[in-house]
Amino acid sequence: MISRLCHGLLARAARRWPVDLRDAMLAEWQAELHVLPTTAQRLRYAASLATSRPHREGAVVIRPHRDVAHGLLWLLSITVLPAVYLPLALNWTSSTDPIMIVWQTWVAAGSVVAAAVLGIVCGSLTTGVTQSIKPMAVARWTTGIAYVAILAYYVVEGSLDGALLTDMTYWALSAAALCTLAAWVARAGWMSLSWAIVVIAVPVSFWFANLHNGLSDFSALGMEPFFGGEHLPAFTFAVGKQELLHVIIFLFVYAHVLVLRHRAVPVPVVEAPKEVAA
Amino acid sequence: MNAELRLTVPVARVLAALVADPTGDHYGMELMQSSGLPSGTLYPILARLTEAGWLDKRWEDIDPSEAGRPARAYYRLTPAALPVARQRLAELHEQTRPAHAHVTKEATA
Numbered sequence: 435m436i437s438r439l440c441h442g443l444l445a446r447a448a449r450r451w452p453v454d455l456r457d458a459m460l461a462e463w464q465a466e467l468h469v470l471p472t473t474a475q476r477l478r479y480a481a482s483l484a485t486s487r488p489h490r491e492g493a494v495v496i497r498p499h500r501d502v503a504h505g506l507l508w509l510l511s512i513t514v515l516p517a518v519y520l521p522l523a524l525n526w527t528s529s530t531d532p533i534m535i536v537w538q539t540w541v542a543a544g545s546v547v548a549a550a551v552l553g554i555v556c557g558s559l560t561t562g563v564t565q566s567i568k569p570m571a572v573a574r575w576t577t578g579i580a581y582v583a584i585l586a587y588y589v590v591e592g593s594l595d596g597a598l599l600t601d602m603t604y605w606a607l608s609a610a611a612l613c614t615l616a617a618w619v620a621r622a623g624w625m626s627l628s629w630a631i632v633v634i635a636v637p638v639s640f641w642f643a644n645l646h647n648g649l650s651d652f653s654a655l656g657m658e659p660f661f662g663g664e665h666l667p668a669f670t671f672a673v674g675k676q677e678l679l680h681v682i683i684f685l686f687v688y689a690h691v692l693v694l695r696h697r698a699v700p701v702p703v704v705e706a707p708k709e710v711a712a
Numbered sequence: 713m714n715a716e717l718r719l720t721v722p723v724a725r726v727l728a729a730l731v732a733d734p735t736g737d738h739y740g741m742e743l744m745q746s747s748g749l750p751s752g753t754l755y756p757i758l759a760r761l762t763e764a765g766w767l768d769k770r771w772e773d774i775d776p777s778e779a780g781r782p783a784r785a786y787y788r789l790t791p792a793a794l795p796v797a798r799q800r801l802a803e804l805h806e807q808t809r810p811a812h813a814h815v816t817k818e819a820t821a
Binding site: 447450455458462464465466468469470482483486487488496 | 783
């Protein structure tokens, strides 16, 4: 099992290398992997290669069908997933009794992590999106389409009013602005800073999404009695279990991974005819 | 050989490990241990150095079925790269030496 996982990681790493080096590098890595004594060392060796980039980019294979499929998958992911998740999550976030609170705390924490992981996975699986949409525009498209999908969900649910519309509009604007900024920063080469901006964008845009809600006033929504009267853990819980927060994390991570995984298709060099060049 | 290679700290670590035994055959795992770099950092550096003409890469001459393992790839600094690598490492060492070391040296002189 571990051996297969390691070989899978190495194969994945090799696919990112230039075609002319791919087979040789894979053979070399497999030879080194073969003599590593412990499982932990083998996993670390393979994982490090799988998560790194080669010294130069491999040739980009232009596959329009793949890019269209990625685009459709991306569209489905940012519209259907929130629309399905929001009502489902309501079932476990609306109950408030002491036993459920403990369970909800763990599920809320798990949902935050799962949303980020899902964003990374989806971003890694649909890298062709940025061949159709410019990387700097991915955040705007992602938040714009998700904004329409979430509003449509609220319309169907019958809860859309002026306040909610205002909040969600502010959310979409702040999300698009901050995630686009993160994309620009990433393009300048500051990866860590770009991720920091994404992390900051989550609470900022979430605050905008709750402008007409007690959460924007840092209210714990009456959860203090479940946390020994302490405000901070109660407020953290009240925020952490918000299904919209998980959707926001998923969308932002997804959009940013797409930006980071973008590989420009090299522009073919056209040589001038000799008579003209002369 | 392209002598205008950008000497980052990880590249310097790899070069230092190679310069320490310039005639020896070095393989990936050994270089990971001597440079302290993870595989994901080391191999792109080795590939860059090889393409720039600093390293010779050759495959171990063994019969995998007899040896019970696949053949390894070995790296060695090219004769042209060795003096350049030594010089660049010495320059880097000089640049990164703490200021008080200069003062002590001058005072001793």
